[in-house]
Amino acid sequence: MERLRRVVAMAERIAHEAPRRLQPLYQHSVGQARGHLDVISRFGRFPHRNPVLGRASTPEEVEYLDKGDFVHMRRPPPPGRLAEGKAEASGGEAKPQDGKIVGG
Secondary structure (H helix, E strand, C coil): CCCHHHHHHHHHHHHHHCHHHHHHHHHHHHHHHHCCCCHHHHCCHCCCCCHCCCCCCHHHHHHHHHCCHHHHCCCCCCCCHHHHHHHHHCCCCCCECCCCCEEE
């Protein structure tokens, strides 16, 4: 558990230092780290691995599995959100240039 807590702390520090345009991506990474810590804190293991490892799931794990919101399946923000952040970071408006949006 201590290792996972350190991962969360490192992810938070790196996200804080990341360029503004990349913040959505880094905040997603922080969420991933926190999500893994939450699952391990709650169950002591990753319940989605139970079938592969031949383990029986507890009723609480079955409820979690039925929801299907697995941390490792969460998608990062789409690239468009990163481009929007670039315009904000430059302090200008996003402008079309050769069919692409670039910061002003």
